[in-house]
Amino acid sequence: xxxxxxxxxxxxxxAMKPQQIREAAARLFLAQGYGAVSMDAVxxxxxxxxxxxxxxxxxxxxxxxxxxxxxxxxQWPDTxxxxxxxxxxxxxxxxxxxxxxxxxxxPKGVQTxxxxxxxxxxxxxLGRAFYDxxxxxxxxxLAAYLARAEAQGKLALGDPRLAAQQFLAMLRCEHHLRxxxxxDPAPAPAEIARVxxxxxxxxLRAYGR
Amino acid sequence: xxxxxxxxxxxxxxAMKPQQIREAAARLFLAQGYGAVSMDAVxxxxxxxxxxxxxxxxxxxxxxxxxxxxxxxxQWPDTxxxxxxxxxxxxxxxxxxxxxxxxxxxPKGVQTxxxxxxxxxxxxxLGRAFYDxxxxxxxxxLAAYLARAEAQGKLALGDPRLAAQQFLAMLRCEHHLRxxxxxDPAPAPAEIARVxxxxxxxxLRAYGR
DNA sequence: GACAAACTAAACCGCCTGGTTTAGATCGTC
DNA sequence: GACGATCTAAACCAGGCGGTTTAGTTTGTC
Numbered sequence: 001x002x003x004x005x006x007x008x009x010x011x012x013x014x015a016m017k018p019q020q021i022r023e024a025a026a027r028l029f030l031a032q033g034y035g036a037v038s039m040d041a042v043x044x045x046x047x048x049x050x051x052x053x054x055x056x057x058x059x060x061x062x063x064x065x066x067x068x069x070x071x072x073x074x075q076w077p078d079t080x081x082x083x084x085x086x087x088x089x090x091x092x093x094x095x096x097x098x099x100x101x102x103x104x105x106x107p108k109g110v111q112t113x114x115x116x117x118x119x120x121x122x123x124x125x126l127g128r129a130f131y132d133x134x135x136x137x138x139x140x141x142l143a144a145y146l147a148r149a150e151a152q153g154k155l156a157l158g159d160p161r162l163a164a165q166q167f168l169a170m171l172r173c174e175h176h177l178r179x180x181x182x183x184d185p186a187p188a189p190a191e192i193a194r195v196x197x198x199x200x201x202x203x204l205r206a207y208g209r
Numbered sequence: 210x211x212x213x214x215x216x217x218x219x220x221x222x223x224a225m226k227p228q229q230i231r232e233a234a235a236r237l238f239l240a241q242g243y244g245a246v247s248m249d250a251v252x253x254x255x256x257x258x259x260x261x262x263x264x265x266x267x268x269x270x271x272x273x274x275x276x277x278x279x280x281x282x283x284q285w286p287d288t289x290x291x292x293x294x295x296x297x298x299x300x301x302x303x304x305x306x307x308x309x310x311x312x313x314x315x316p317k318g319v320q321t322x323x324x325x326x327x328x329x330x331x332x333x334x335l336g337r338a339f340y341d342x343x344x345x346x347x348x349x350x351l352a353a354y355l356a357r358a359e360a361q362g363k364l365a366l367g368d369p370r371l372a373a374q375q376f377l378a379m380l381r382c383e384h385h386l387r388x389x390x391x392x393d394p395a396p397a398p399a400e401i402a403r404v405x406x407x408x409x410x411x412x413l414r415a416y417g418r
Numbered sequence: 419g420a421c422a423a424a425c426t427a428a429a430c431c432g433c434c435t436g437g438t439t440t441a442g443a444t445c446g447t448c
Numbered sequence: 449g450a451c452g453a454t455c456t457a458a459a460c461c462a463g464g465c466g467g468t469t470t471a472g473t474t475t476g477t478c
Binding site: 032036040114120121126128135155162163165166170174180181182183201206 | 241244245322325327331368373374375379389391407415
């Protein structure tokens with residue numbers, strides 16, 4: 001509708017307020033957790049009055065769940081390499097492995113994981129959003145890719161889905177654990193590459209032909 | 210009999226107070242998290258007055274950290290099977306795999322993991338206690354075991370430590386992830402066994418001889 | 419220049435928090 | 449049977465919480 005369009009444009013500058021709030025809240029919530037962040041702190045961080053926040057979001061819980069779900073959907077990396085026909089297997093496994101393994105230890109990745117795991121008892125929707133939009137997605141894509149590779153005689157798998165799970169699980173390695181527990185917030189990229197190469201080697205030794 | 214019973218209960222009641230508090234607090238904290246549990250709730254759950262809690266523990270943070278660290282140290286399962294000389298490799302891997310994988314999806318294991326991951330930014334000591342007393346311990350034991358097996362010509366590993374990490378990582382599988390995110394609080398034991406068998410098969414296919 | 423919508427800062431509400439203090443009850447010990 | 453330690457319930461504190469309200473200001477449109 002024309003009136004609505006004009007109105008939207010007119011309020012354009014205003015309408016950025018919700019986005020400001022989302023970004024500020026995401027920063028605080030992801031860094032400090034649901035309980036440790038007050039709405040006053042969000043207002044301060046966003047440079048916005050508390051009343052404005054409550055004009056756009058029903059309550060603290062909705063704002064939090066909204067943001068974490070958004071983060072779950074947004075951060076998931078490109079896995080287009082798994083859509084094409086299988087070429088060089090080692091190359092493909094290394095590529096997808098590096099992308100996934102680096103996400104797992106990235107600050108955003110760690111923070112998101114922390115929030116989902118910590119709050120999923122009170123926000124069950126977060127668990128679903130995270131798992132379906134992340135681990136499950138990449139597992140299904142990889143399993144399909146591996147099945148195609150097997151059909152081409154490049155692999156000898158028992159169960160493609162189990163094989164995909166195993167490969168991905170090897171990427172959720174001790175560096176991931178150490179990042180989650182705060183012991184090693186930023187593992188060296190070379191270390192990550194070593195783990196990915198190790199996983200690829202082992203995978204191909206077990207299933208390659 | 211009656212007198213002795215009364216006496217026992219009286220004596221026990223006094224000495225047991227700190228333990229009552231610990232147990233009640235552990236129950237609540239592990240189930241609901243640091244922020245969501247009030248000291249009044251702990252007092253109620255323990256059947257004790259708040260003043261008594263503060264007579265035994267400096268403050269909420271100390272009580273919490275104390276308990277989680279205790280849980281980290283306590284729950285770690287028996288891995289004596291890795292101390293002996295390597296016998297049947299498949300059998301040993303299956304055994305240690307089942308113990309570890311079942312811990313990972315057990316309610317206590319999941320709750321502890323959740324607490325450590327959620328609160329380690331504010332309680333860095335928890336990360337250390339968990340990692341050193343858990344994943345690192347079992348990884349070192351398994352690596353040493355694998356190295357001995359290799360010396361006996363039963364395996365052809367590149368790096369025993371990496372191999373141990375890979376095997377254990379495969380046990381931290383999607384069931385673990387689904388338990389952490391609340392999607393599947395209690396995976397069927399048969400499912401766990403399948404994952405452990407899969408990890409063992411793959412490990413031996415890659416490294417066995 | 420009038421007008422409605424979106425915004426602002428700040429006061430305000432009731433409630434709950436972690437933590438302390440009171441005054442008194444119970445207990446084992448000497 | 450009295451003492452010191454340990455416990456109790458309950459009142460109390462200052463402060464922060466989520467959330468609302470108020471009263472007034474900016475903004476773009478007609």
